[in-house]
Amino acid sequence: MNNPSNLKYAASHEWIKTEADGTVTIGITHHAQELLGDMVFVESPAVGRKLKAGEECAVVESVKAASDVYAPIAGEVVAVNSELDNAPEKINADPYGAWMFRLKPDNAADVNGLLDAAAYQAAVDSEAH
Amino acid sequence: MWRSTKPCCAFFQKATMTLKQTPLNAAHRAMGAKMVDFGGWDMPVNYGSQIDEHHQVRNDCGMFDVSHMRGVDMRGEGVRTFLRTLLANNVDKLALPGKALYSCMLRPNGGVIDDLITYFMDEQWFRIVVNACTADKDIAWMKEQAAQHAPQLTITSRDDLAMVAVQGPNARAKIWQVLPDFKIYTEHLQLFQAAHIGTPTLSVNPSTGKAGANDLVWQLAISGETFIARTGYTGEDGFEIMLPKERAEEFWYALHKTGVPPIGLGARDTLRLEAGMNLYGQDMDESINPLEAGLAWTVDLKSPRDFIGKAALLANPPARKLVGLVLLDRGVLRGHQKVVTAHGEGEITSGTFAPTLEKSIALARVPNGVQTGDTVQVAIRDKMLEAKVVKYPFARNGKSGL
Incomplete structure (x- = not known):
C-alpha cells in the first residue's frame, strides 16, 4: 500500500495530518499495523496532557505484541478517538482513517521537520535489511 | 525498529538466511505467510488475520506445519524399563499399542529439560516427540542416560520426517478425504493414540505439480511409513501426521485443495493457551519443577518406581502453583x-488476548495460598489492573469453559 502523500510521517511509524484549524491528527501507519497484526487494545493519552516530541503517549496492542506510540511533535492532546476503545480492529482495516489522537502543536512549524511519504518508505525499506 | 514495550514478542525478529527451514518453507511463502524467527526456525506466524485463523481451527479445521519439532525413536530390548527411569510420568500407563503419554523429562534437581509426548508402538519401540528448541539437548540427555542405564537401546533422531498437525472439529474428516485409504487405520483411534502406517505415495496425477494445478483431490496410497496420532496442541480434535520430508509438500497442498487453510504459529499460541496447555520456555524450563508449573498431574509420585528428578521433587514441596487468570479491566x-x-x-x-473468549487470559505462577475466585492485581505498564483467578482450560472443543 502507498503511504498517502498528503501526510507526514515519523520514523517510529506514526502518520501526521495537519488539519485546517491548525491541530494535527495522529495515527499509526499501514506498515505498523501490518507488523503488529490483529489489534485488540488501544490506550489513548488523556485529553489535556502536554506532550514532548518523541514522548511515549499511547499504546496499541495486537494479539501478539504491545507497542508504544510516540508524540511526533510537541503539543497538547485536544481529542482522542474513543471509537477505537471498542473497535481497535479499525486500525487494521483502515490505518489512515482510524486516527488515534489530535494535538494542538506547540509550534506548527515542527511538522515540517517530519518525513514525507517517500522518506518514510525509505526508512521502512532500510529496516527490512 | 518499532519498539515493543513489553518483552512479549519473539515474533518480531526478522527472518534471515541463517535460519533453519522446514520442507514446507516454500509452500508457506507461496501461501502468503509472514515469516519470523521462531527459535532459530524460519516459520509462518500468520497468513492473514491471526484471529481468523484461530476461529477457523475452533469452528472448522486448519493445518499447521510443526516440522520444526522432532521425532525420536527409541528401539531395543527394555525400552519401557528405561523410560520408567527417564520420564516423570509413568509409561506403565501405556498398555494399548499406539497410546501416547504426556510427560516431563527432568534433571536430577527436578528442573524440566522438556515436556514431550511418548507413543508406545511395541515393546521394542517407543516414539517420542520433543520440542524444536530443546531437541538437541533432549537427545544428548537421552543418549547420556541410556549409556548408563540401557546401552543396548538405539536412539534415532528422525530428521527425515516432517510433521503436519490438522486440528479442529472437521480435521479428521478432511484428512480422510485426502487419505481415504488411511481411514480404516485411524477411525478407531482414541484420543492420544497413534497408528503407524505405510509410506504415502501419490496415486493420482503426480506430475501435475503444486496447488491449483487441477481439480482432483490428491489421493495418497499406502506403501511405507506414515504415523498418524490423534493428538494436538489446540484443545480441538484432530490428527498429527509424521511423514517423509519429501512427501510433506504434496500432502500440504492436497489438504489445502480439500479446503484446509494453513494456520500460523500466532494462532497456535492463542489456541494452546485457551486450551490451558503449557509452553516450554515460557511456563516452565530447567529452573522450574513441574509441580510449580501446573504439571503435577503428569508426575507419578505414587508408584514405588524411581525416576530422574523424583528425589528432588519429594525433598522440595512446591511453594508456588500455576493458575489461570482472566483480566477484568481493559x-x-x-x-x-x-x-x-x-x-x-x-x-x-x-x-494473550483470547479470541474465543474475547477476553485477555493468562497462566501465572503465584504463591500456593491463592485460590480460584480470588481477585489479584496485575502490573501493566504504569497501572495495576484487576484479574480473576480461574480454573483452566479456558476453552476447548470450540467452547469457552468460563
Whole structure:
C-alpha cells in the first residue's frame, strides 16, 4: 500500500495530518499495523496532557505484541478517538482513517521537520535489511 | 525498529538466511505467510488475520506445519524399563499399542529439560516427540542416560520426517478425504493414540505439480511409513501426521485443495493457551519443577518406581502453583507481568488476548495460598489492573469453559 502523500510521517511509524484549524491528527501507519497484526487494545493519552516530541503517549496492542506510540511533535492532546476503545480492529482495516489522537502543536512549524511519504518508505525499506 | 514495550514478542525478529527451514518453507511463502524467527526456525506466524485463523481451527479445521519439532525413536530390548527411569510420568500407563503419554523429562534437581509426548508402538519401540528448541539437548540427555542405564537401546533422531498437525472439529474428516485409504487405520483411534502406517505415495496425477494445478483431490496410497496420532496442541480434535520430508509438500497442498487453510504459529499460541496447555520456555524450563508449573498431574509420585528428578521433587514441596487468570479491566495480559496477591507476588508466564473468549487470559505462577475466585492485581505498564483467578482450560472443543 502507498503511504498517502498528503501526510507526514515519523520514523517510529506514526502518520501526521495537519488539519485546517491548525491541530494535527495522529495515527499509526499501514506498515505498523501490518507488523503488529490483529489489534485488540488501544490506550489513548488523556485529553489535556502536554506532550514532548518523541514522548511515549499511547499504546496499541495486537494479539501478539504491545507497542508504544510516540508524540511526533510537541503539543497538547485536544481529542482522542474513543471509537477505537471498542473497535481497535479499525486500525487494521483502515490505518489512515482510524486516527488515534489530535494535538494542538506547540509550534506548527515542527511538522515540517517530519518525513514525507517517500522518506518514510525509505526508512521502512532500510529496516527490512 | 518499532519498539515493543513489553518483552512479549519473539515474533518480531526478522527472518534471515541463517535460519533453519522446514520442507514446507516454500509452500508457506507461496501461501502468503509472514515469516519470523521462531527459535532459530524460519516459520509462518500468520497468513492473514491471526484471529481468523484461530476461529477457523475452533469452528472448522486448519493445518499447521510443526516440522520444526522432532521425532525420536527409541528401539531395543527394555525400552519401557528405561523410560520408567527417564520420564516423570509413568509409561506403565501405556498398555494399548499406539497410546501416547504426556510427560516431563527432568534433571536430577527436578528442573524440566522438556515436556514431550511418548507413543508406545511395541515393546521394542517407543516414539517420542520433543520440542524444536530443546531437541538437541533432549537427545544428548537421552543418549547420556541410556549409556548408563540401557546401552543396548538405539536412539534415532528422525530428521527425515516432517510433521503436519490438522486440528479442529472437521480435521479428521478432511484428512480422510485426502487419505481415504488411511481411514480404516485411524477411525478407531482414541484420543492420544497413534497408528503407524505405510509410506504415502501419490496415486493420482503426480506430475501435475503444486496447488491449483487441477481439480482432483490428491489421493495418497499406502506403501511405507506414515504415523498418524490423534493428538494436538489446540484443545480441538484432530490428527498429527509424521511423514517423509519429501512427501510433506504434496500432502500440504492436497489438504489445502480439500479446503484446509494453513494456520500460523500466532494462532497456535492463542489456541494452546485457551486450551490451558503449557509452553516450554515460557511456563516452565530447567529452573522450574513441574509441580510449580501446573504439571503435577503428569508426575507419578505414587508408584514405588524411581525416576530422574523424583528425589528432588519429594525433598522440595512446591511453594508456588500455576493458575489461570482472566483480566477484568481493559488491556492485555502478557508474559512476565507482575501479579500481586494477598499471599505475595507472582508472575504471568503466558498471557494473550483470547479470541474465543474475547477476553485477555493468562497462566501465572503465584504463591500456593491463592485460590480460584480470588481477585489479584496485575502490573501493566504504569497501572495495576484487576484479574480473576480461574480454573483452566479456558476453552476447548470450540467452547469457552468460563
